[in-house]
Amino acid sequence: MMATSATIRDRLRPTVEQLIPARTGVAFRVDAGDYIEVVDVEGQQAADFWAFHENDLGEYLSAPHTRIGLMHLFPAPGEAFLSNHRRPIIRVVEDPVGVHDFLSAACDPWRYEELGHKGWHASCQENLELAMKRAGYGAVGTPQPFNIWTNFHLNPDGSFEIRAPESKAGDYVLLRAEMPAVIAISACPQDITLTCGGNPTDVLVRVLR
């Protein structure tokens, strides 16, 4: 299986490529069957990922529904994230790094306040809101994202700790949309904890067919 899956990205052609500058977000639509490649440009960067059904933003990639559907913490290559209507919404195709978080909320203004920051700070929650608005979509809540490369290490005693991502420059994850979807991605602006190795950087996204 590995040998077959390793060739999928090579067989695809990018139709759109967009740089997500450090600390910002984007939203865009994809068709069912489109591949989405997310690239860590400089390494050790966390990217928060959301997916919503194009025709009903109230149906979205859902962490708790995915976990019970799979009976484990995170989809392996070939498995899909489920929506809150328990339907496959995004499939993991290739995942060479394999270390992500699927337990934690997106960073938001209150998180930075809690960490002692005074005044405005960019956040994944605000990046989602702004990106959806710019792309012409209505308001959405902030579902728990798929936190690509976020390395919240889970200990056997149930505690977890924030470690720097294991991703290096050029590392990617390849996903496939299972329904027409609106995708939002935030290059996480977390610069207080080790979530982004202490230094938020750019993320690149490609839509491939």
Ligand SMILES: [Zn+2]
């Ligand atoms: Zn964040």
